[in-house]
Amino acid sequence: MILQPAVLALLLIALLVAGMGIYAGYYGMRILGQWDPASGSEGQLELERRTYLVSTIMSYILSFELMSLFLFIYTADELHPLFTGAMCAAGTLAVNSFGYPALIIKVVNFLLAGVWLIVNYADNRGYDYPLIKVKYELLNLLVPLLVLEGVLLFAYFAGVKPDIITSCCGSLFSHESSGFSGDLAMLPHLPMQIAFFSGMAVTGASGLFFYIRGRAGYLFSISSTVTFLVAVASVLSFICLYFYELPTHHCPFCLLQKEYGYIGYFLYATLFGGVVAGIGTGVLMPFRKVGSLIRIIPAIQRRLVLVTLCCYLLFTLITGWKMVFSALTLG
Amino acid sequence: MKRAIERHLNILEFTLASLLRRKAKNFSLLAMYLMVVFMLASLQFFVTALKREAAIILDDAPDMVVQRLTAGRQDLVPTGHAAEIARIRGVTAVRPRLWGYYYDALNGANYTVMAGDDTSAKTESASIGSGVAKARNLAVGDLLPLIGYDKAPVMVEIGTIFPSGSDLIAADLIIISPANFQRLFNLPGGQATDLAVTVRNPKELATVAAKIAELFPGSRPILKSEIQRTYQSVFDWRGGMTLMILASALLSFIIFAWDKATGLSAEERKEIGILKSIGWETSDVLLLKFWEGIVISLTAFLLGTILAYGHVFFLSAPLFVQALKGWSVIYPRFQLVPVVDAYQLAVLFFLTVVPYTTATIIPCWRAATTDPDAAMRY
Amino acid sequence: MIELSNLTKSFNSGQPNQFTAVDNVTLAINPQQITVLKGPSGSGKTSLLSMIGCMARPTSGRIFLRGVAAALPFRQDGADAVEITSLPERFLNEIRRSTFGFIFQQFNLVKGISVLENVMLPAYPTGEGRAEFRARAVSLLEQFSIARLASQRVELLSGGELQRVAIARALINNPSIIIADEPTAHLDSKLSHEFMEIVGRLKGEGKSVLIASHDPIVFDSPLIDTLVEMRDGAIVASRSCR
Numbered sequence: 001m002i003l004q005p006a007v008l009a010l011l012l013i014a015l016l017v018a019g020m021g022i023y024a025g026y027y028g029m030r031i032l033g034q035w036d037p038a039s040g041s042e043g044q045l046e047l048e049r050r051t052y053l054v055s056t057i058m059s060y061i062l063s064f065e066l067m068s069l070f071l072f073i074y075t076a077d078e079l080h081p082l083f084t085g086a087m088c089a090a091g092t093l094a095v096n097s098f099g100y101p102a103l104i105i106k107v108v109n110f111l112l113a114g115v116w117l118i119v120n121y122a123d124n125r126g127y128d129y130p131l132i133k134v135k136y137e138l139l140n141l142l143v144p145l146l147v148l149e150g151v152l153l154f155a156y157f158a159g160v161k162p163d164i165i166t167s168c169c170g171s172l173f174s175h176e177s178s179g180f181s182g183d184l185a186m187l188p189h190l191p192m193q194i195a196f197f198s199g200m201a202v203t204g205a206s207g208l209f210f211y212i213r214g215r216a217g218y219l220f221s222i223s224s225t226v227t228f229l230v231a232v233a234s235v236l237s238f239i240c241l242y243f244y245e246l247p248t249h250h251c252p253f254c255l256l257q258k259e260y261g262y263i264g265y266f267l268y269a270t271l272f273g274g275v276v277a278g279i280g281t282g283v284l285m286p287f288r289k290v291g292s293l294i295r296i297i298p299a300i301q302r303r304l305v306l307v308t309l310c311c312y313l314l315f316t317l318i319t320g321w322k323m324v325f326s327a328l329t330l331g
Numbered sequence: 332m333k334r335a336i337e338r339h340l341n342i343l344e345f346t347l348a349s350l351l352r353r354k355a356k357n358f359s360l361l362a363m364y365l366m367v368v369f370m371l372a373s374l375q376f377f378v379t380a381l382k383r384e385a386a387i388i389l390d391d392a393p394d395m396v397v398q399r400l401t402a403g404r405q406d407l408v409p410t411g412h413a414a415e416i417a418r419i420r421g422v423t424a425v426r427p428r429l430w431g432y433y434y435d436a437l438n439g440a441n442y443t444v445m446a447g448d449d450t451s452a453k454t455e456s457a458s459i460g461s462g463v464a465k466a467r468n469l470a471v472g473d474l475l476p477l478i479g480y481d482k483a484p485v486m487v488e489i490g491t492i493f494p495s496g497s498d499l500i501a502a503d504l505i506i507i508s509p510a511n512f513q514r515l516f517n518l519p520g521g522q523a524t525d526l527a528v529t530v531r532n533p534k535e536l537a538t539v540a541a542k543i544a545e546l547f548p549g550s551r552p553i554l555k556s557e558i559q560r561t562y563q564s565v566f567d568w569r570g571g572m573t574l575m576i577l578a579s580a581l582l583s584f585i586i587f588a589w590d591k592a593t594g595l596s597a598e599e600r601k602e603i604g605i606l607k608s609i610g611w612e613t614s615d616v617l618l619l620k621f622w623e624g625i626v627i628s629l630t631a632f633l634l635g636t637i638l639a640y641g642h643v644f645f646l647s648a649p650l651f652v653q654a655l656k657g658w659s660v661i662y663p664r665f666q667l668v669p670v671v672d673a674y675q676l677a678v679l680f681f682l683t684v685v686p687y688t689t690a691t692i693i694p695c696w697r698a699a700t701t702d703p704d705a706a707m708r709y
Numbered sequence: 710m711i712e713l714s715n716l717t718k719s720f721n722s723g724q725p726n727q728f729t730a731v732d733n734v735t736l737a738i739n740p741q742q743i744t745v746l747k748g749p750s751g752s753g754k755t756s757l758l759s760m761i762g763c764m765a766r767p768t769s770g771r772i773f774l775r776g777v778a779a780a781l782p783f784r785q786d787g788a789d790a791v792e793i794t795s796l797p798e799r800f801l802n803e804i805r806r807s808t809f810g811f812i813f814q815q816f817n818l819v820k821g822i823s824v825l826e827n828v829m830l831p832a833y834p835t836g837e838g839r840a841e842f843r844a845r846a847v848s849l850l851e852q853f854s855i856a857r858l859a860s861q862r863v864e865l866l867s868g869g870e871l872q873r874v875a876i877a878r879a880l881i882n883n884p885s886i887i888i889a890d891e892p893t894a895h896l897d898s899k900l901s902h903e904f905m906e907i908v909g910r911l912k913g914e915g916k917s918v919l920i921a922s923h924d925p926i927v928f929d930s931p932l933i934d935t936l937v938e939m940r941d942g943a944i945v946a947s948r949s950c951r
C-alpha cells in the first residue's frame with residue numbers, strides 16, 4: 001500500500017463514484033419496478049422527481065470518471081521512481097495484475113456513463129418517458145462495473161509495494177515482451193497503418209452517408225467503435241513512435257507528458273469523445289421509430305455523428321501530420 | 332446552443348447576486364472550506380517541496396556508496412578496498428569520503444561536517460551552509476572555532492557560504508580540509524566513512540553492486556536510486572499519514588457542508604418555491620445550485636491555495652515543521668523553494684472540491700424539487 | 710380554450726388522512742374571457758388553479774389546452790389540443806412558461822433584489838437574450854407607471870406597487886392565460902378596483918384571465934364573463950355573466 005495524497009484522492013473518488021452508483025442504481029431498480037406514467041399518484045410523482053437526481057448523479061459520475069482517469073495515469077507516472085525498472089506509468093501499472101484491468105474498466109465506465117447520458121438526453125426530450133426502461137436497464141449494467149472499478153483500484157494500490165522489480169515502458173511496450181500490450185506493440189506497422197486509415201475512412205464515409213441520408217446508422221456505430229479500438233492499437237503500434245521519434249518506444253502514456261506538449265490529452269480526448277458519440281448513435285438506432293422521438297432522435301443522431309466525424313478527423317489529421325513531418329521514418 | 336449559453340449566463344448572474352445577498356450565511360461555510368483547502372494545500376506543497384529538496388541533494392550524490400557493516404552497525408571502510416573495487420569492470424572511479432556530525436554546544440545544533448578534496452587552496456579554509464552562517468552569525472572571512480576530539484580548538488576560516496537556493500540540504504553543512512577533519516575527529520589512518528563509486532553505464536550498477544558485496548562480505552553497497560526511492564516513499568508516507576490525520580477535518584467539513592446544504596433557511600426555501608412557481612424548472616434550480624457550488628468551491632480553492640502558498644513558501648510552514656520535517660538537526664530557519672504544478676492542484680481539487688460537491692448533490696436536488704404550487708400556499 | 714374532464718386531486722391517498730381537494734370536476738374555460746372561481750375557504754380553488762397552471766398533476770382526470778400547441782417546442786401526434794396531465798415535469802414547465810402568467814395572493818416577490826430583476830426573473834431560464842427581456846421588462850414597468858421604481862428593492866414598496874410589479878412579472882414571457890389566486894386579498898377596495906381595471910385591460914389585449922377569489926369586488930365586477938362556484942372540491946354552479 002502506498003499512502004500518498006494522490007492515491008488517497010483516487011481511492012476517495014472510487015469510493016464516492018461506487019457509492020453514488022449504488023444509490024442511483026437503487027432508485028433505478030425502484031423506477032423499473034414501479035414506473036407507471038399513467039398514474040398521477042404521489043408515488044409516481046416521487047419517482048419522477050428521482051429521475052432528476054439520477055441524471056444529476058450520472059453527470060457527476062461521468063465528469064469524475066474523466067478527471068480521475070487522467071489523474072490515475074498521472075499518478076502512476078509520478079510513482080514510477082518507486083519501482084526498480086519502471087520508467088513511466090506503464091511500468092507502475094504493471095506492478096501487479098490489477099493495474100491494467102483497473103485502467104481499462106475506468107475507460108469502459110467513462111464510455112458507458114457517456115452513452116447513458118446520451119440516452120438520458122434523448123429520453124428527456126420525449127414527452128412520455130419513451131426510453132425509461134432502456135435507460136435504467138443500462139444503469140443496472142453500469143453500477144456493478146462502477147463497483148468493480150473501485151474494487152480493482154483498491155486491490156491495485158493495496159498490492160503496490162515500492163521496489164518490486166517491474167517491467168518498464170521500454171520493455172513492456174517493446175518487441176521483446178510478451179503479453180497483450182506487447183502483442184499490440186508487435187503489430188507490424190504497415191498493416192496497422194492500413195487498418196487505421198481504412199477504419200477512419202469507413203467511419204467517415206458511413207458517417208457522411210448517415211448524416212445525409214439518415215441510413216446505415218448501425219454500420220457507422222460499429223465502424224466507429226472498431227476504429228476506436230484500432231486507433232488505440234495504432235497508438236501503441238506506430239503513432240506514438242512518430243511523436244517520440246524513437247523506433248522502439250511504444251508507451252501510450254508518455255504522450256501525456258510535457259515533453260510532447262501534452263498532445264496525448266488532446267489525442268485521447270478526441271478518441272474518447274468520438275467513440276462515445278459513435279456508440280451513442282448506435283444505441284439510439286432501435287428507438288428512431290418511437291412515437292414521441294420520431295423527430296428528435298434523428299436530430300440528436302446527426303449531431304452525434306458530426307461530433308464523431310470532427311473528433312476522428314482531428315485525430316487523423318494530427319496523426320497524419322506527425323507521420324509526414326516527423327523526423328522518424330518507419331521502414 | 333446560443334440559448335443554452337444564455338440560460339447558463341442568466342442563471343449564473345442570478346447565482347452571484349443571491350450569494351452576495353446572503354453573505355453572512357455563506358461566510359461560515361466559506362471560512363471552513365477555506366481552512367480545509369488551506370491545510371491540505373499547505374501539506375501538499377510542503378511535502379512536494381521537501382521531496383524536491385531531497386531530490387536536489389541526491390542529484391549530486393554518487394551513483395553508488397559502499398559502506399561497511401560491523402555487527403550490524405555502520406563502520407569505517409578501509410581505504411584499501413577502494414583500489415580493489417576500482418578494478419571491477421565498468422567502474423570508472425572510487426573515492427573514499429570522510430564525513431560526520433558535529434555537535435555545536437553553543438546553540439544545540441548538529442552540523443554535518445565533510446572533508447573536501449585536498450586540492451583546495453588553504454587547509455584552514457572552510458565552506459559552510461547558510462544555516463550555519465546564520466546560526467553563528469558568520470560572514471566570509473570570519474573565523475569559526477570548532478572543538479576537536481581532544482578539546483583542542485580547531486580554527487577554520489570561512490571561504491564560501493553556500494547560496495541559499497536550496498537551504499534545507501546545505502544549511503547545516505560544513506566542508507573542511509581532510510587535515511582539519513583529522514584534527515577534529517581523529518579517525519584511525521587509512522579509513523574512510525564510506526566509498527563513492529562511479530560506474531560508466533548505469534545499467535551495470537546492479538551487477539557491480541553484486542560483485543562488491545561478493546568481494547567484501549561485510550560491505551553494503553547502496554544505489555542512488557535506492558536512496559531516492561526510500562526518500563520518496565518516506566515523504567509520501569509522512570504526507571499520507573498527515574493527510575489521514577487531516578481526514579477528520581475533511582470529514583467534519585463535509586458533514587458541515589451537507590448540513591448547510593440540507594438546512595435551507597425558510598427564506599431560501601421560499602425563494603426556491605417562488606422561482607419554481609414562476610416557471611423555473613427543477614433542472615434550472617439544479618443549475619442554480621450547481622453554479623452556487625462552483626462559485627463557493629472556486630473561491631475557497633483559490634484563496635486557500637494562495638494562503639497555503641504564502642504559509643509554506645514565505646513563512647516556511649510553521650504549522651507543519653514539527654510534524655513533517657523530522658530531520659535530526661535543528662534548523663534555525665529554512666526557506667523552501669516554491670514548487671507548484673498542475674498535478675498537485677489537481678490532487679487538492681479531488682480531495683476537497685469533489686467530496687464537497689458530492690455531499691451537496693442530494694440536498695440540492697431536494698431543494699430543487701420543491702413543489703411549484705407550494706408558493707401559492709405561503 | 711381549457712377543458713377539464715373528471716379532474717380529481719387527492720392528497721395522502723391510501724393513508725388514513727386521505728383528502729380529496731378537487732373532486733371530479735368537468736369544466737370548459739373560454740379563451741379571451743375573464744373567468745372567476747368563487748367559493749369558501751378550503752373549497753379547492755387553489756388546487757384547481759395549480760393543476761390548470763401546470764404546477765401540480767391531478768390524481769386522475771384530464772386537462773386539454775387548445776390553441777397553445779403551436780407555441781410548443783414539441784408536438785403530440787397531430788392534435789391541436791395538448792393533453793397535459795400525463796406530461797413529464799419539464800414539458801409541463803415548458804407549457805407553463807410560455808402560456809401562463811401567475812399572480813399570487815402574497816405577490817411572492819423575491820426580497821433583496823430590485824423590482825426590475827423581479828420582473829425579469831421568469832425569463833432567466835428560457836434562454837432568451839438578457840437584453841431582449843430586459844427591454845420588455847422596462848416597457849412593462851412603464852406601462853404600469855412604476856418605471857421610476859425599477860432599481861428599488863421590493864421590500865420598500867407599497868401594497869399597490871407590489872401588486873403592479875407582480876402583474877408585470879406575470880406578463881414578462883408574453884403568456885396567453887393569466888392565473889390569479891386571491892389577487893385582492895391584501896388590497897384595500899380602491900386598489901382592488903384598480904386591479905380589476907388592469908384585468909379588463911389585459912382582456913382587451915386578448916388574454917384569458919382566470920381568477921380565484923371570494924372578494925365581491927372581483928366576482929361582482931361587471932368585467933367578468935363567467936362565474937364558477939365551488940364547494941368541497943366540486944363545482945356547484947357555473948353561469949355566464951354576459
Ligand SMILES: Nc1ncnc2c1ncn2[C@@H]1O[C@H](COP(=O)(O)OP(=O)(O)OP(=O)(O)O)[C@@H](O)[C@H]1O
Pocket residue numbers: 720721728729730748749750751752753754755756757
Ligand atoms: N399538500 C396538501 N396536503 C394535504 N392537504 C392539502 C394540501 N394542499 C391543500 N390541501 C387541502 O385541500 C383543501 C383545498 O385547498 P385549497 O387551497 O385548494 O382551497 P382554497 O379554495 O384555495 O381555499 P382558500 O380560499 O382558503 O385559499 C384544503 O382543505 C387543504 O387543506
Ligand SMILES: [Mg+2]
Pocket residue numbers: 754755756890891
Ligand atoms: Mg386558495
